[in-house]
């Protein structure tokens with residue numbers, strides 16, 4: 281039986297600005313089951329990154345709460361949540377292996393053990409032959425794979441991903457999505473994936489949460505009833521087309537409102 285790993289309850293966030301309070305998120309509520317893959321899409325500025333920062337514990341909610349494993353998040357919990365951003369944010373002077381092992385060195389783990397763990401993860405993401413390469417010697421897709429390995433290094437149950445493949449070309453992006461699904465199946469992590477790509481969201485996820493704007497809120501929950509493994513041909517299916525049109529219409533209505 282699956283259990284709930286993430287619960288977001290009536291989550292609201294106001295930012296104080298020179299013009300007064302800005303209502304970024306309004307009473308968001310949703311839950312993600314263990315091992316689930318949930319994507320969030322919505323118009324620019326609807327509060328996706330704000331939501332992710334609240335989930336990481338980097339930002340405090342104005343009201344409501346985020347629960348991880350039933351416990352309220354009040355500070356970053358790197359042992360529970362791995363985070364990935366659009367920019368791989370690797371340290372340029374470190375090798376791929378050292379970058380992946382870096383979070384372990386911060387919490388005082390044994391160096392040899394950390395190296396072995398980093399090496400295993402680099403193999404998992406297909407970079408076993410690149411452990412001694414520095415970020416400048418890797419392609420954009422490879423750098424993102426190093427960032428995935430680093431996100432997994434403390435073996436968190438949850439991966440929070442904020443547009444991780446947005447800067448990649450279309451083919452690399454699709455390939456990275458396939459690889460992420462494979463890694464997800466291997467590791468059974470719970471993934472929350474923020475994207476502007478509607479096809480990407482549907483292709484990867486069990487559920488797509490569509491956000492509206494002003495203030496940011498969830499306007500529709502779209503279950504993706506497609507079998508796994510997902511295949512490229514599914515993108516041309518009637519279900520896929522309908523789901524994409526539905527999300528597109530919702531986002532257009534929000535941007536025009």
Ligand SMILES: Nc1ncnc2c1ncn2[C@@H]1O[C@H](COP(=O)(O)OP(=O)(O)OP(=O)(O)O)[C@@H](O)[C@H]1O
Pocket residue numbers: 295296297302304322323324325326327328329330331
């Ligand atoms: N620190 C802040 N202070 C004031 N307003 C902020 C702050 N951070 C974000 N905002 C505002 O909150 C709203 C939501 O921003 P956020 O970055 O979460 O949206 P987003 O959906 O991730 O946007 P995008 O899709 O363009 O990346 C925006 O209107 C933004 O201008």
